[in-house]
Amino acid sequence: MIFIIILIIIKNEIKMSEEKVIVANKGLVRADFAFWVGQYLDKFYDGLENKKIMGNKCPKCGDVFVPPRKICGKCNVVIPLDENWVDLPETGTLMNFTITPYRINDRTSRKAKDWTIGMIQIDGSNTSVVYRLLNMEPEDIKIGMKVKIEWNEKTKGDPSDIKGFLKV
Amino acid sequence: MQKVGIVGYYQVKLYSDANYGRYEMIFEASRGALDKAGLKKKDISTVISCTNDYYDGRTISNCFTVEVGGGYMADESKVEMDGAHAVLYGLMRVLSGNHNLAAIWGGSMASCYPYHTVRLYETDPTWERSLAYVNDVTSAGFQMRAYMEKYGVTAEEIAKVAVKNKKNAAKNPLALKEAQLPNITVKDVLDSGIYADPVTELMVAPPCDCVAALLLAPEKQALKITDKPVWITGVGYNQDPYYLGDRDLSGCKSMNLAGKMAYNAAGINDPSSEIDVAELFEANAHEELIFAEELGFAKKGKGIEINSAINGDLPINPSGGALGGNPPCATGLIRIIEAVKQLTGEAGDYQVKGAKRAVASGQVGMCAQNNIIYVLEAN
């Protein structure tokens, strides 16, 4: 079973007065978390490891989800684990994008060089995934343009297997 | 829905780095509200607090606020969303008939924790969180672009909202000092640096420190406590799906549905003419326009055409709104308090003349995933 480990550090400062800031245990309470992804995502991540995109399809409305889900929120129906799987291509359409200097991760948030993040609808699916847009100048980026997955050379079966999306 | 009275309130001034302990701030707010209403702690029958364990950096953070928040031996509980949601729970408790005075307080000190990092913990840890491409910064950018693309609204037009709110904040003595910009121009906003393109830094509600408190009482008690109660005549709340790709970010369906629920309760048919002032929790400048449209103040994409200045047709955020300071867990509660001030004529330099009916909103989540809206009326 795959799980994703995320490290959380809770900063715990107590302000006493203007001059004095007490930092408990040198500022850090550490707690490790390992999230069970469930059987739907487990199958999906197995696919990613083999550089394959899999979605699943709502038996009622026919919407295709990437990543796959147990429940279609629109119809409130369970999508059975063994059925309705769809193999999807590596290509998609850019639905939205933003450019930001902020880097936000579990340890800190800081500013660096601008990078571009896009919302991409994988062809054949009805929702978007959010990934980096690679090798694109801001003036090249147009909503509605075709993009394709750039895989990481070594895949691990987690979200980082997709490095980002390239212009087709 | 039976009407419930707001009989007291208090808001600590917003600071980007408050020289307060957390408990002092909570005490000042909850005591301040009681003093304003001329009540004693023993009069409180229920206390609803609004904090967040992640914002406070400790588990069950509310269990240490029992005494300072007036909850000792009172029926108490905690809502972990926006302060405006805590007011909802207080309202439900009053409406149930079990309680005669509900004290609600909410707030946190954003100067004591890494705001964006903590917001990241709201995201799906099994899919999006480890890469952190979905966060409060990028989602703001997606939302503004979706709105601009769909309706052809320009960044200049959205910057005007920020200009209005920052100028309004300059008239509000409790607003964040850094957000009080009486001479700000559209160019200043557009040149303030990329936050998440097309959002610029000055279009974003700055996280800060504050605690605010509010007192609710049923109609009969409210009239005994004060001759100037403000009535809650409608409330609506609603939650959108989580994934950004599942939503139409150019609008906000949850705000629309929440608005319908609240208008239905308050008997409002034509919001743009029946509402005199709105205090909306806009996490970014463009959200004010999206919300105003979803609440029926203007047609979709035409939010910018509303004359929303303090002396305009439908003033929005005369206090400066969340762009005048966004203390997590308090912002929506402050919007309610600001709306109350408008209805009781206590808003000072940013008073809207003759305001009789107001709406105030709160939100939580990326791109305002869960929204709550109140209809408030003067006595």
Next chain:
Amino acid sequence: MGRQVAIASAGFSEHASKRSDVSMPELVSEAIEDCLKNAPGVEIGDIDAFVNGNMPAFEGSNIPELWMTDWMGARNKPLLRVTTGGTTGGTVAISGYYTVAAGLPGIDTVLAVAFEQQSQGDTSVGLASVAYGEISILNTLGIPYEQISRLLSAGAAIGVAAYQATTYMNKTKIKEEDLARVVVQNRRNAAKTWWAHLKMPNLTIEEVLDTPYVQYPLRYGMVCPASDGACAMLFTTEEKAKDICDIPVYVNGVASVANETAVLGYDGSGSCQIDPSMQLGAIRSAELTYSQAGISFPRKEIDYAEVYSPFPNQELMWVEKLGLFEEATAPEMYEAGVTAVNGELPVNCSGGVNATNAIGASAMERPAEAALQIMGKASNQVPKTVHTSIGSGWGGSLNLITLMAMSDQPRRKF
């Protein structure tokens, strides 16, 4: 103002120490499926509003109900999140009650969901940070951190519970056997409850006393497990409940009262500091709840109780503080079998928190089981007819008590 509220159904996910086969939202959806399965005629689309809660620091997810919207069926529905630590489940159930009682337009049927998937995080680190702020204040008083780090155990539940246990034992002059007897009753009961975690049908007092101490007087075999699980309850109006189920369970009284923050207070004052088994909050919660429900003689009028007791001493304490038995008499009642399944006043026939503890859900599983006993649908159903029952929760730093009183008759006083 207000209206009668009824519980129409309750459901559980399967509980285990590691539910590694499901993600957090999938775990929640299991409980909801079970809850709705027990309420034929109600579909997820019929739910008007949702209430949700857990202890967010245990799973490393802040406001996780945002993420699990679709798994709950809450898309574009009103949703409120409440959380108060160990009492979260009770708090969620109570806010489910208030959401119906308030009578907001369009809101009649409310689904309340509480959950915890503790296997994802480090619960003791999470609990340690309950005490953390106070520890750094001790630090400023000149006590070096290295010397007080031991106090972390005082912040985690077992530390405070051991302190509470010794004060209680001193008052009642009971022995460890009395504590072990409670454990044996709970875990044998758990064996008959389908969703319970620690099922030990043949456990004996000797076996419990044979395990090593975690912290005197609590032994390893007496302490609750850490579970993954979820619980859901369906609240609705009196009229609708009659359509949904044969025996609607009316919620006649609710309260959640906290007394002063315990044990690690700044100045060492307060009843909790002096005697953590005093529990003024529990006494006040009981007063409020019983007065709303019109219960004057709890010992006589209450037929069944589910109390929140991760540690056996607490079960003895709560049944006294909540007015079921006289002060310091609970151990005798357990010995005499009064609290057994076929006893006069059965307690924790589900096995209680002592056998299953998915913290955020635990305090909801108490009123949920207490309601199922009235409906006659509990896994370990008591032979006698239950008319009135209570379900309690415990949390905060020893100091917050939730309580819900239920009955087969609408008796809430207005």
